[in-house]
Amino acid sequence: MKVQEVTRAQAVRRATMASVVGTTIEWYDFFLYGTAAALVFPQLFFPGQNAFAGVLAAFATQFVGFVARPVGAAIFGHYGDRIGRKTTLMATLFLMAFGTVLIGxxxxxxxxxxxxxxLLVTLRIIQGIGVGGEWGGSVLLSMEWGHVERRGLSASWPQMGVPIGLVLSTGIVRITSGLTGTEGFVAYGWRIPFLLSILLVGVGLFVRLRVIESPEFEAVRKADKVVKAPLIEVFRRQPKEVLLTALVRTSEQAPFYLFITFVLTYTSRQLKLNSNSILDYTLIAAALGLISIPLFGRLSDRFGRRKVYGTGIVLTAIYAFPYFGLLNTRDGLLVAIAIVLSLMLHDIQYGPQAALIAESFDADIRYTGAGMGYQLASIVAGGPAPLIAAALLSATGTSTAISIYILACCLISMLALIMLPKRSAAPAPEAENVTGVV
Structure with missing residues (x-):
């Protein structure tokens, strides 16, 4: 470790890159599990006569990972608010990689x-704890270094880890399944993407070691305002914000995991479509997210977080029935349009979401508060979504009930958005040059 002076522009670039690279690795690992849960885990880890029972069991283990995410947010949020964003983010990177490689x-x-x-459930819990601690630190590191008038854009960069991680995980699964064939992929090929995660960690560690601590956390530390028990303090001072930021994600997170995970089960088992084609369409949609996520983050700087986010909620609700209508045609072009458009509409919410949530909390408890609000949505929205959708499909045999489920999620989010207190966190003073340990 050494003390180094760098320009503010250099510090911003390093923080942004570290956030994007780190979240990319974390989400690569997490999405990889979801893809495997839809394609091969039912027969490998939950064999049985009832095919849907295996699917439900595989998605149930995926849900376990989501339940673990608030635990990770609480654990790493404590240290992120106590000792800093940078050190904490190194630990989340190691934890996620450990769980993923062992699954392979x-x-x-x-x-x-x-x-x-x-053992699969145990490793899934480890993955979930890692992701739960990752998001808050990555977003804060990028946002707190960003210019006050472009915080929507700054906070959206770590969100880019989602489409990049989705592209990498889906792409590697697609390549591996193509090279090994269906039988080979089930026999051994599925392990390769999990094992490759170890290579990505080296890149992440190199980038994060060069980061300088967030200026807002340094301001809190210099003012001797570091709280001793951030989790307790969050629920004492801002319990309403924790609950509402969790609920405001319902219309984004629940449909998202239907769009990227459940769709593989629905199209392959219900519609008898080629899963490789669906993976290709998902790759295209995720790649477009590299443009749409920062675009909508920037638009939130201009028009306001709530207006952009609310627009995304409404459009997702409108799309609930047309989405499955397009899939049910079984026409390749229309199925591709359904998948690509679904993620584009998701990004209208996901772009401004990080800033919307992070700005709802005070700087001294922001890692814990933002992380808890964001990750609690995993229990009520993202985690159970594929499980609920699979159960609805099994019970009804049609997609209608799933579309109604999406509409209900949108209603919950709109009410939460309206009730969320309006505030904007005050940034730390900006300086031309900064000094930090790297």
């Missing part, structure tokens, strides 16, 4: 019986 080495049910799904 895990014996299946055929080899070790019931111990296989038990």
């Amino acid at each position: 080495l895990l014996p299946t049910y055929e080899s070790i019986g019931i111990a296989a799904p038990i």
Whole structure:
């Protein structure tokens, strides 16, 4: 470690790059599990006569990872508000990679019986804790270094880790399945993308070691305002914000996991379409997110977070029935349009979301507060969404109930957005040159 003086522009670039690279790795790992849960985990870890029972079990283990995310937000939020964003983010990177690589080495049910799904659930919990601690720190590191008038854009850069991670995970699964064939992918090919995660970690560590601590956290530390128990302080001072920021994500997160995970099950099992084609369409949609996410983040700087976010909620609600209508045609072009448009509409909310949530909390408890609000949505929205959709499809045999479920999610988010207190966190003073440990 050494003390180094850099220009503010250099510090901003390093923080932004570290946030994007780190969240890319984290989401690569997390999305990889969702893809495997839809394609191969039912038969490898939850074999049985009822195909839907295996699917439900695989998505249930995915849900376990979501339940673990608020735990990660609480644990790493504590240290992020106590010792800083940078150090904490190094730990989340290691934890996520550890869980992912071990999943790639895990014996299946055929080899070790019931111990296989038990170990899978354990590693999924480790993944979830890592992701739960990652998001808050990455967003704050980027946003708190950003210019006050472009915080929507600054906070949207870490969100780019989602489409990049989705492109990488989906792309590698697509390439691996193409090279190994269907039988080879089920037998051993699915392990390759999980093991490759270790290579990405080296890149993430190099980038994050060069980051200088957030100026707003440094201001809190210099003012001797670091709180001793951030989690307790958050629920004492801003419990309403925690609940509402969790609920405001319902219309973004629940449909998102239907659009990228459940769609693989729905199109392959219900519509009998080629899963590789669906992966290709998802790749295209995710790649477009590299443009749409920062675009809508920037638009929120100009028109306001709430207006842009609310527009996304309304458009998602309108799209609930047309989405499945397009998929149900089984026409390649229309299915592609359905998938691409679904993620574009998602990005209208996802672009400004990070700034909307982070600005709702005071700087001294922001890592914990923003992380808890963001990750609690995993329990009520993202985590159960594929599970609920699979159960609805199994019970009704049609997509109508799933579309109604999406509409309900949008209603919840709109009410939460209206009730969320309006405030903007005051930024730390900006300086031309900064000094920090790298």
